[in-house]
Amino acid sequence: MAILRKDLIRELRTREMLISMILFVLLAMVIFHYAFTVKEGADLTYFTGGMLWVTFIFAMLLGLNRSFAQEKDERCLDGLLLCPVDRVTIFFAKTAGNLIFLLIIQAVAVPVFTLFFVERSYVGDLLPFLVVLLLADVGICALGTLLATISMNTRSRDLLLPIIFLPLIVPVLIAATGATTLIFAEGAGFGGLLARVLFLLGFDVVFIAAAYGTYDFAIGE
Amino acid sequence: MKQLVSAPALFVEAGICLIAGLLLAFLYAPIDVSSMGFSQKIFYYHAPIAETALVAFGIAFVAAIAYLRTQDLKWDRLGLVCVRLGLLFSLLVMITGMIWGKAAWGVWWAWEPRLTTFLLVCFLYIAYLVLRSVVEEEQRRATYAAVFAIIAFIDVPMTFFATRFLPEGLHPVVISAGGSGMEGSMLVSFLISMLGMTLLLVALIRRDLAVEDLKDRVADLKNTIGG
Amino acid sequence: MSIEEGARFVAAAYAVILAVLVLYYFISARRVNTLRRDVELLEQEVQRRQAGAGEAGGE
Numbered sequence: 001m002a003i004l005r006k007d008l009i010r011e012l013r014t015r016e017m018l019i020s021m022i023l024f025v026l027l028a029m030v031i032f033h034y035a036f037t038v039k040e041g042a043d044l045t046y047f048t049g050g051m052l053w054v055t056f057i058f059a060m061l062l063g064l065n066r067s068f069a070q071e072k073d074e075r076c077l078d079g080l081l082l083c084p085v086d087r088v089t090i091f092f093a094k095t096a097g098n099l100i101f102l103l104i105i106q107a108v109a110v111p112v113f114t115l116f117f118v119e120r121s122y123v124g125d126l127l128p129f130l131v132v133l134l135l136a137d138v139g140i141c142a143l144g145t146l147l148a149t150i151s152m153n154t155r156s157r158d159l160l161l162p163i164i165f166l167p168l169i170v171p172v173l174i175a176a177t178g179a180t181t182l183i184f185a186e187g188a189g190f191g192g193l194l195a196r197v198l199f200l201l202g203f204d205v206v207f208i209a210a211a212y213g214t215y216d217f218a219i220g221e
Numbered sequence: 222m223k224q225l226v227s228a229p230a231l232f233v234e235a236g237i238c239l240i241a242g243l244l245l246a247f248l249y250a251p252i253d254v255s256s257m258g259f260s261q262k263i264f265y266y267h268a269p270i271a272e273t274a275l276v277a278f279g280i281a282f283v284a285a286i287a288y289l290r291t292q293d294l295k296w297d298r299l300g301l302v303c304v305r306l307g308l309l310f311s312l313l314v315m316i317t318g319m320i321w322g323k324a325a326w327g328v329w330w331a332w333e334p335r336l337t338t339f340l341l342v343c344f345l346y347i348a349y350l351v352l353r354s355v356v357e358e359e360q361r362r363a364t365y366a367a368v369f370a371i372i373a374f375i376d377v378p379m380t381f382f383a384t385r386f387l388p389e390g391l392h393p394v395v396i397s398a399g400g401s402g403m404e405g406s407m408l409v410s411f412l413i414s415m416l417g418m419t420l421l422l423v424a425l426i427r428r429d430l431a432v433e434d435l436k437d438r439v440a441d442l443k444n445t446i447g448g
Numbered sequence: 449m450s451i452e453e454g455a456r457f458v459a460a461a462y463a464v465i466l467a468v469l470v471l472y473y474f475i476s477a478r479r480v481n482t483l484r485r486d487v488e489l490l491e492q493e494v495q496r497r498q499a500g501a502g503e504a505g506g507e
Binding site: 270317323421425431432 | 458462468472473477479480484486490494497
């Protein structure tokens with residue numbers, strides 16, 4: 001708990017990373033518009049889920065790199081390891097911290113995205129949408145935290161993270177974009193989304209369990 | 222001290238099985254009456270290679286766990302060898318998959334479950350090798366590689382499910398790959414090829430392990446001389 | 449697709465597989481032999497040096 005608070009407090013004081021990530025996400029949306037509407041009145045309805053999640057995933061990569069690099073430079077981690085804390089707790093605290101950052105960014109980004117790209121009102125499907133969002137976020141943050149812990153201790157640091165992270169996160173991407181696009185484009189209740197939601201849930205459970213088992217090793221130095 | 226480095230018998234057995242499988246596939250198994258016709262026969266090597274690749278990655282998974290438990294580097298070595306061979310086989314799966322695709326659908330590439338899953342698998346384990354290349358210290362490299370090997374292997378079925386079942390909602394996957402229920406003659410050919418590929422994998426693992434051992438020995442000896 | 453065309457594709461696929469596997473086999477065989485020879489040579493060298501040092505020490 002204390003670790004979580006420490007991370008949050010540090011970030012809320014500087015707000016550097018948060019603001020940069022939000023700006024990045026918004027800029028990415030604008031870029032997507034110009035990148036894809038080559039033809040007059042091109043219909044991006046079925047691309048919406050993809051655009052949204054690609055943006056979030058890349059933003060997370062930036063954020064993870066930044067926050068872990070900072071930690072490493074300031075040697076916070078060594079201090080943490082000296083505490084009589086279960087290593088895995090560090091994992092959960094960090095993941096929770098990253099998750100909260102991601103949610104804050106999404107809170108800003110999603111309404112803007114809806115404004116830019118989504119024609120239909122999906123207020124009716126808001127709950128399913130949020131569930132999908134949360135589940136996918138958990139997967140992204142858990143995997144990201146675990147992998148960033150490893151990659152930060154290597155020679156090429158932030159270059160390595162995308163390479164090891166992206167292939168692993170593809171299933172989440174597939175499920176999340178499918179569900180999100182469905183909601184934006186056609187509207188679907190929990191019934192239509194059930195398969196994807198269950199998949200995301202399963203993914204989260206499995207990988208958190210895996211992280212639980214291996215984080216000790218990942219962080220040990 | 223010279224160790225027996227390869228088991229020639231294994232290679233011979235593997236070779237026999239593979240050739241037998243080949244002959245069976247061409248001469249014994251019936252021609253598929255569905256749309257694919259003769260090209261279905263690629264299946265008799267393609268599928269065993271795919272399964273062998275996955276077996277290789279599975280061994281790497283187990284080796285990774287063993288390493289984390291024991292900290293014995295020999296498990297790390299086994300993991301490395303298996304990932305490399307798994308990658309080799311996976312690339313073969315992709316190549317034969319594309320050839321089969323060209324034969325069956327007329328296109329070299331299609332975003333369909335099997336090809337994309339193996340494409341991702343390739344990227345995944347290439348990432349494993351990249352990860353290894355940026356960590357210098359032996360034990361740490363082995364640790365990180367092990368963690369990644371575990372996660373990667375869990376991700377493989379995840380990816381498989383995702384590519385196969387999830388796109389259904391928006392764009393139903395129309396392409397169906399061949400080889401559902403197999404009749405006797407097809408089964409025999411398939412099983413023999415499967416056995417051959419597996420034996421080949423084992424033989425190659427042993428040889429590659431020996432290569433790594435010898436490399437170490439050379440390095441050691443060079444140190445003795447130089448020092 | 450006629451049987452002949454199909455057969456050509458299949459043959460190509462099998463050829464590729466076998467070519468790659470056989471190639472890999474030979475490459476690794478050659479590596480084993482090279483390394484074995486290196487080990488032998490290096491071991492001889494080590495023995496020679498130890499013998500030389502032994503003689504020098506004995507004087």
